[in-house]
Amino acid sequence: MFEKSLTDLIQGLRANKRNEAEYIQKSLEEIQSEVQQSDMHCKSTAIDKLNYLHMLGYDTNWANFNAVEVMASPRFGEKRKGYLAAAQSFHQETDVLMLATNLIRKDLASSNAMEVSVALDGLAQVATPELATDLFDDVAAVLGHSRPFIRKRALVCLYRLVLKHPEGLHALAPQLRERLDDPDPSVVSSAVSVICELARTNPHNYLPLAPRLYQLMNSSTNNWMLIKIVKLFASLTPIEPRLAKKLHGPLSQLICSTSAMSLLYECIHTAVVGDIIGVPLPVTDNVGREIDFAELCARKLVFFYESADHNLRYVGLVTLGELQARRPELVVNQYETVLKCLDDPDLSIRMRALSVISGMATRRTLDRTVKRLMSQLILSNTIRLQPVASLPSVGSIEYGGKYNGSAADSDLMAMATDATGASLVSARGSIVQSRQLTGAGPGPADSPEYRLLVVEAIVDMCTRQSYGNLSNFEWYVAVLVDLVYTAGVDVGQLLSEKILDVTVRVRQVREFSVRLMRQMLSDRQLVGRATSGSSTAKVLCTAAYILGEYCSLLSANSEDIALLLPECFEKLDGEQQATFIQAAIKVYTNWLRDVAGYWSTEVWELVRAVTSSIISQLSDLLSARTGEGNALGGIVAVAELPLQVTSRLRHFVEITKAVSVATSNPSDNAPQLCLELHELFTAYELNPVSAAAQGKVPIPDGLDLDSPIGGPIPDTEHIMFPPPPPVSPESRPRGSQSGGGRKQRRSHKNEPFYLDGGNDAGHARSLAELPDVDDIPVVQLDLGGHGSEDAAKTRKKKKKSTKHGATKRERRNRVRTPSPPPAPVDIAGDEDMPDVSAPQPQPHSTPPAQH
Amino acid sequence: MIRFILVQNRQGKTRLEKWYSQYSEQERHKLKAEVHRTVASRDQKHQSNFVEFHNHRIVYRRYAGLFFCFCIDTNDNELAYLEGIHLFVEVLDSYHGNVCELDLVFNFYLVYAVLDEMILAGEIQETSRSVILSRLDQLSSLE
Numbered sequence: 005m006f007e008k009s010l011t012d013l014i015q016g017l018r019a020n021k022r023n024e025a026e027y028i029q030k031s032l033e034e035i036q037s038e039v040q041q042s043d044m045h046c047k048s049t050a051i052d053k054l055n056y057l058h059m060l061g062y063d064t065n066w067a068n069f070n071a072v073e074v075m076a077s078p079r080f081g082e083k084r085k086g087y088l089a090a091a092q093s094f095h096q097e098t099d100v101l102m103l104a105t106n107l108i109r110k111d112l113a114s115s116n117a118m119e120v121s122v123a124l125d126g127l128a129q130v131a132t133p134e135l136a137t138d139l140f141d142d143v144a145a146v147l148g149h150s151r152p153f154i155r156k157r158a159l160v161c162l163y164r165l166v167l168k169h170p171e172g173l174h175a176l177a178p179q180l181r182e183r184l185d186d187p188d189p190s191v192v193s194s195a196v197s198v199i200c201e202l203a204r205t206n207p208h209n210y211l212p213l214a215p216r217l218y219q220l221m222n223s224s225t226n227n228w229m230l231i232k233i234v235k236l237f238a239s240l241t242p243i244e245p246r247l248a249k250k251l252h253g254p255l256s257q258l259i260c261s262t263s264a265m266s267l268l269y270e271c272i273h274t275a276v277v278g279d280i281i282g283v284p285l286p287v288t289d290n291v292g293r294e295i296d297f298a299e300l301c302a303r304k305l306v307f308f309y310e311s312a313d314h315n316l317r318y319v320g321l322v323t324l325g326e327l328q329a330r331r332p333e334l335v336v337n338q339y340e341t342v343l344k345c346l347d348d349p350d351l352s353i354r355m356r357a358l359s360v361i362s363g364m365a366t367r368r369t370l371d372r373t374v375k376r377l378m379s380q381l382i383l384s385n386t387i388r389l390q391p392v393a394s395l396p397s398v399g400s401i402e403y404g405g406k407y408n409g410s411a412a413d414s415d416l417m418a419m420a421t422d423a424t425g426a427s428l429v430s431a432r433g434s435i436v437q438s439r440q441l442t443g444a445g446p447g448p449a450d451s452p453e454y455r456l457l458v459v460e461a462i463v464d465m466c467t468r469q470s471y472g473n474l475s476n477f478e479w480y481v482a483v484l485v486d487l488v489y490t491a492g493v494d495v496g497q498l499l500s501e502k503i504l505d506v507t508v509r510v511r512q513v514r515e516f517s518v519r520l521m522r523q524m525l526s527d528r529q530l531v532g533r534a535t536s537g538s539s540t541a542k543v544l545c546t547a548a549y550i551l552g553e554y555c556s557l558l559s560a561n562s563e564d565i566a567l568l569l570p571e572c573f574e575k576l577d578g579e580q581q582a583t584f585i586q587a588a589i590k591v592y593t594n595w596l597r598d599v600a601g602y603w604s605t606e607v608w609e610l611v612r613a614v615t616s617s618i619i620s621q622l623s624d625l626l627s628a629r630t631g632e633g634n635a636l637g638g639i640v641a642v643a644e645l646p647l648q649v650t651s652r653l654r655h656f657v658e659i660t661k662a663v664s665v666a667t668s669n670p671s672d673n674a675p676q677l678c679l680e681l682h683e684l685f686t687a688y689e690l691n692p693v694s695a696a697a698q699g700k701v702p703i704p705d706g707l708d709l710d711s712p713i714g715g716p717i718p719d720t721e722h723i724m725f726p727p728p729p730p731v732s733p734e735s736r737p738r739g740s741q742s743g744g745g746r747k748q749r750r751s752h753k754n755e756p757f758y759l760d761g762g763n764d765a766g767h768a769r770s771l772a773e774l775p776d777v778d779d780i781p782v783v784q785l786d787l788g789g790h791g792s793e794d795a796a797k798t799r800k801k802k803k804k805s806t807k808h809g810a811t812k813r814e815r816r817n818r819v820r821t822p823s824p825p826p827a828p829v830d831i832a833g834d835e836d837m838p839d840v841s842a843p844q845p846q847p848h849s850t851p852p853a854q855h
Numbered sequence: 856m857i858r859f860i861l862v863q864n865r866q867g868k869t870r871l872e873k874w875y876s877q878y879s880e881q882e883r884h885k886l887k888a889e890v891h892r893t894v895a896s897r898d899q900k901h902q903s904n905f906v907e908f909h910n911h912r913i914v915y916r917r918y919a920g921l922f923f924c925f926c927i928d929t930n931d932n933e934l935a936y937l938e939g940i941h942l943f944v945e946v947l948d949s950y951h952g953n954v955c956e957l958d959l960v961f962n963f964y965l966v967y968a969v970l971d972e973m974i975l976a977g978e979i980q981e982t983s984r985s986v987i988l989s990r991l992d993q994l995s996s997l998e
Contacts, residue, residue, distance in 0.1 A: 084968075160980055228979065273932075313903075315903045315933070355907075
């Protein structure tokens with residue numbers, strides 16, 4: 005049988021481009037038979053071919069043993085192939101590595117330098133902790149070899165071994181020191197590399213080497229080594245401040261004199277990171293003037309990021325970011341240049357520029373920066389094109405329709421009209437954006453990561469130091485609303501939090517904010533795009549809350565109520581629906597109070613009309629979903645509305661019924677009810693509450709949280725799931741229940757098919773009574789409305805795990821304590837706070853939960 | 856330190872791979888595909904040669920139809936490694952005399968030998984072209 009050499013294999017592969025997989029399968033089978041043969045040459049060719057196939061992605065681990073066999077071959081060429089196979093496909097758990105230990109040891113001690121070198125190479129690749137422990141001394145012995153290339157390999161290999169076998173570090177360190185004085189420059193260079201890597205984790209050990217390294221730095225001309233030494237010093241200077249002073253001189257020399265960009269970059273980077281610029285000694289630059297070292301660095305950096313070469317720009321921006329963290333004043337005058345970098349086609353450069361710019365934000369620059377970023381977002385292709393699956397907020401509706409920007413944001417409009425490819429026609433309150441996109445390729449803001457970063461940066465810049473940079477809050481709210489339209493990424497949560505934050509905290513902007521929210525909610529397109537969980541829905545939810553909460557700041561309008569019960573209601577989830585309904589209630593009562601101020605017969609008619617339409621709307625919602633009175637008869641009921649939603653719907657219904665009763669007869673004066681209903685919501689002003697406020701409320705004396713409140717309650721669970729007769733009649737003693745057993749049993753309680761033989765405190769009956777079938781009690785199910793609701797409630801509560809390890813009885817008792825009466829006011833719980841605790845400082849507070 | 860080195864052609868076939876960190880087979884496979892996707896779609900004229908990749912960086916350079924990619928740590932000097940790539944290609948060129956992709960395919964173990972001479976365990980260990988070439992001559996005389 006002809007064996008194929010490597011060349012034949014490759015030629016065959018190239019010839020069989022179409023049926024590659026088959027060809028490779030065939031070759032794999034041939035190789036399999038070849039490696040079994042005893043001829044070493046044949047074996048090694050097979051291993052060679054396997055190496056190649058491994059590179060194409062095929063698994064070759066079945067031949068591991070054969071690879072080790074080939075490694076043992078006396079011929080150098082074959083040995084090398086075996087080591088290559090090992091380096092490529094062995095990994096930490098390969099068991100044949102044990103066999104290789106002695107083999108490698110023999111090779112390391114061999115007189116042929118080539119064999120030693122190939123063994124070192126292979127060992128460096130496959131080192132496992134066991135191999136490292138065993139072979140450490142052998143490699144260390146080779147460090148004194150006569151050939152320099154063996155020495156340098158041994159050094160680097162030792163570094164690898166030390167990573168796996170840390171105790172070897174003690175032996176390694178003095179060797180490293182010796183090698184720094186080695187006559188051969190490449191050995192010195194390797195020693196420096198190794199020290200550099202090691203010093204990153206453990207700089208103290210290598211501090212004594214600093215003088216020698218300093219010498220090397222001054223004397224050497226090898227740029228690679230210089231880079232490594234400079235990097236090394238960056239890890240050493242934090243622990244040794246005097247070192248910084250000493251380095252000051254040579255580093256500045258290097259910076260001024262070197263022509264190698266990489267070395268220059270490394271020096272500047274070290275100077276910044278190692279805080280050598282903190283040394284207050286002046287430095288002479290090229291023309292002999294004395295300037296501050298930091299300024300010198302900054303000046304050289306400018307050269308980097310103004311260059312046309314993108315590589316230099318990128319590294320320049322990286323270092324600028326570092327410099328900004330330490331010396332922001334040096335960076336601020338680079339604003340214009342960095343702003344230009346925002347348009348770079350390279351994503352990494354843009355991201356770096358973005359972080360530098362947002363660090364530079366001040367009152368004066370904030371305006372321009374945000375406008376620039378917004379224009380990037382608006383002018384990109386993302387919003388126009390068909391959405392990627394991962395952008396839920398962007399529906400398939402083309403964006404080129406109405407865009408309700410803020411009327412006050414004339415600056416935004418002006419900027420957008422300047423930009424190419426877009427034309428905005430401004431009208432008070434509605435801006436129609438018709439974008440004729442040029443046929444350009446993907447613009448700068450097309451990647452979702454970048455857009456996310458941009459949005460976060462905008463928000464971050466504005467809210468820094470509790471709005472320290474903002475001078476015009478209305479502009480900020482307008483920006484946030486625009487972001488809702490243009491973001492194109494899922495930032496709804498962030499935006500809604502920020503809108504809420506600024507509206508609640510900054511009183512003056514509340515009116516403006518409410519107006520904007522109303523505008524947003526009237527935007528049919530935006531509302532139509534909201535589905536449960538989408539970011540638009542979250543923002544709309546917040547908008548509804550704000551509208552409801554501060555509706556008294558606007559002139560009341562009965563259409564607002566319709567706004568808050570939108571057509572897409574069913575698509576929202578429970579929380580959001582509840583918020584909308586609550587807001588609708590507030591708006592309704594506010595409108596009533598307003599309208600009561602100028603009561604007349606027409607007004608009375610209006611009130612009755614509006615009230616009855618609301619009633620019919622609500623009852624539609626209720627009946628369509630709760631399955632009561634299913635008009636379609638016999639069709640499976642749609643999923644029930646969550647409890648909080650139905651309860652609020654019912655509250656609303658009650659209120660409207662009360663109002664219609666009060667207005668059943670036309671009267672000259674508004675009924676008292678209309679005037680007073682809104683008081684329910686305006687009893688207290690809601691201020692942000694700090695997260696620690698609850699802890700500061702003193703517990704009143706005499707409060708005992710541990711004693712049960714009522715008597716023992718019959719076990720509701722056994723009404724629904726009567727316990728099956730136990731398998732074993734043995735009864736466990738009540739006292740010896742371990743916490744773990746209890747938990748397990750509790751989790752099994754809810755499975756009706758789990759045969760629980762255990763006894764526990766909740767059982768009304770003891771096990772001893774149950775063995776007889778006749779004694780199994782027949783339980784009457786009480787299916788009255790209240791009872792099942794309560795049972796549902798308790799079942800729901802039980803499904804949650806108990807965090808405090810309370811017994812089942814206490815938990816049930818807690819559930820059964822009378823909850824606050826179902827009044828429309830859910831804010832009652834917070835009432836204690838303003839009286840009892842000290843007023844909380846605003847910047848650290850969080851807004852209250854939305855109800 | 857270098858995490859791994861990949862040489863891939865434009866279609867994504869790997870011509871050389873060298874892993875200096877522990878990765879399982881599936882991870883390697885995934886990484887190779889990801890690197891190819893990231894690197895092949897970049898525009899040489901307008902974009903830099905450095906890409907942020909997971910929490911490392913890829914320094915790459917395109918020579919004819921091959922992408923030479925080094926994956927390094929974030930605190931390494933990218934410009935130096937760019938020079939390293941160039942040195943590697945230069946050595947290959949002098950060794951093979953006008954090297955092309957086919958040379959790499961047929962003599963892949965020689966390419967590994969050159970790589971091992973230059974880089975060991977993730978660090979550049981030899982930067983002098985003449986030294987590397989003399990070593991390679993020694994090695995080939997042994998064959």
